[in-house]
Amino acid sequence: MIASSTCIVNRLPESGRIVNLKCPVRRLGSGERHHFFGYYNKSAWDRTGRYVLGNQVAMMDAPLTPQLMARVGYFDIEDRETFHAIDTTTAWNWQMGCQLQWLDGEPGRKVIYNTRTGDLSARYPGFGAAIFDIDTATKTTLPMPVYVCAPNSRYALCVDYRRLYVTHETIGYSERGGPFPMQLAPAEDGIHRLDLATGETALIVSYDDLRSFHNVPSMQNAIHWVSHIEINAASSRVLFLHRWTERTADETCFLHRLITMNPDGSGMRLLDCSDHPLPQLAEHFDSSAVGTFDYEKSEYQISHPLWQDDSHVIVWGPHAGSIHYHLYEDSDNGSVEVIGRDLLTENGHMSFSPVDTRWLLSDTYPDSRTNTRILFLYDMHEDVRYDIGEFYASPDLKKENRCDLHPRWNRNGRAVCIDSVHEDARRMYVIDVAQITGTR
Template sequence: MSHSTDFPIRRMGRDDKHYFFGYYDKSNWNRAGTRLLGNQVPWRDAYLTPDLAANVGYFDLEGDSGFKPIGRTTAWNWQMGCQLQWVGMGGQSQAIYNIRTDDADARYPYFASEIVDIDTGGRRQLPIPIYVAAPDGEYALSIDYRRLYVTHETIGYSCDRYKPVLDNCPPDDGIYRVELATGEYRLLVSYADLANFHPRNSMRKAIHWVSHIEVNPSSDRILFLHRWTERVEDETCFLHRLITMNPDGSGLRLLECSDHPLPQLEDDFDPGAVGTFDYEKSEWQISHPLWRNDTEIIVWGPHDGGIHYHLYEDRDSGKVTAVGRGVLTENGHMTYSPVNPRWLLSDTYPDSTTHERVLFLFDMETGNRHELGSFYADPKLSKENRCDLHPRWRADGRAVCIDSMHELDRDMYIIDVSSVV
């Protein structure tokens, strides 16, 4: 296995363990750049069951650069980890992540979340798992990871080696808001609400779910993907909508819908013939949305007959602008620099022949793409245990962190991009 980069690159860990953080949407650096959150496991690519535990912790970049465990969890997956993230925008001594419990009567049985103060060692539990914590540190948003295990196993949590039977669009489940100070939670929008919001015929017999929930920098607006399908085993049958709302569940706004005919629903269609990355490369996919600022959202998806990186304005005007037309031609995990929105960081999925993933920066002012490196991805890995680069910015915008397996082990890497930005 190999990689190619002309930029300074530093591998974390360098021991007999494997390290990863997970998704692209949360920076694992604290604002001071002295601590780097991550997960530590003894396996490179294990099939996940409820008894497999990961150590949760951080690399001490100010000290010996060693990994410092702060907890342990069995509520995780290879794509998103345990939703480990910093709490608030201040000193960021607290981190939050998902755990399993023995509470069968919890809103989502046996799942919860835990906040740990790294400086004091103090910890407390919240009675519900979280998806994302608002930047202001006041609240977090929650969904049912058992539902994700049924609908989109890659980002769900395994359920005792079986998939539970769930209602298609229940009125008592959806996106919950939990107050981080008290643990109190309430339903903001239900699946029944979403099925009745600009309804489509394709929704009537489908199971519904939500993913990619993100809060804007001011914590006063929320985006999410509403998805539905009649065939959960085939991701090319997923249908998608990009929606925003207020933190109290009001002000729903539909920004994009990719509902389209599905020949895959015919009885003679073979889901096994679908390639590992066919879903991410689908011409109908709406994926990887993230706030550029308080009112703009970058996303990969179709609009007005073409699929591109698109910039949406979260306003009634519905303005949509294609980004990097002819240059950014395939899906990726994209984020803007936290200090200069001129720079868009992203990656590609593996090339079907070389199995290489490309990491790059896109200059919004000049339209130029600067390649940061190419990293080999083992084609034998499955959909569930693959290792995407998922690039994440440091707060000063001068370095990025990726997960990669190009050196066989699953590891985290820091890449210095200061010479470009």
């Protein structure tokens, strides 16, 4: 366990300020093995707050191969924070893990995660998912790897992780003999809907559909993919990023659109597009000179969208000529609001407290001089940013094996969980924020 100074808030400071207020931190797990959860878009805690999901690996970093194994399991907070492995998987990456998540709409303790199945007749040969019932120790297999599950646990949305390995390697899965060439915008692939009860699947929007939707000339010779698929709390609306590029090796050549739709693919709505000239496509441009985090700091980047509620989306991206944290209303001609104009000036992994959207949790990428990342809470009512932690990240970790903080809320808004390597090991940490958020 590691602790910092106690976090005490006696009164709210003046608006428009950054307050350095370090909060208590404790590490989950011990021993030689490493632990991480992955992305920022879901809670690692179960409904009771007793169990915290995580992945356990033997090393802090390694090239991702089809044979590299991770244990899937959970920490039991009431049993000395012991890690209990329930299965293993080789379908994972350092950024998102194996998309491990609780099925909150199901009774008991059920989790879902991606696997390699060995079924070469599957839509995405060799890949699928599993649902594990912790209470009965039984496992059910599914025919597609999931990206995100609906909060009601009735369906999941799925994409081809082999395609992601070609277009955006950090969030894809490698395969034996690959990567293989991919069609630019196939009509027979895209986002699939998977019925979690029956295993039935349906293609709800194809890459050809996306290329045709408000088409721009830069799409014509580009390869297309989607990422950051998220479902609102009512399970009634979906957001995602549509991306395309002519040069997958250089992330600064990625182009972006923020789109929403209904869970069956209807009602598609374009919230924003960052199409722009790309001098990087010139033959003389050296993509190897692009820094690890240059892409995340691009003024054209649209990234890390998440639902605030059933009809509003928070995202880092450009709108009306300037880049900020923006809050979009998901409606035709909906409003767009800048959030924290003078305080939230860098890209980060943002999410709202599950019990009070006054509180926005986010982080920064490593500072170019100190290699430290800042974890913070932003008060939407008072326009105050609380910097609650600072964590070092070794510059030796590059795009594919880096460890972003990816902060995640617990269910009552009293604590957050991060992944970090500041102790020369890949670990999960819990930070107590209750004295800032005022939750009980």
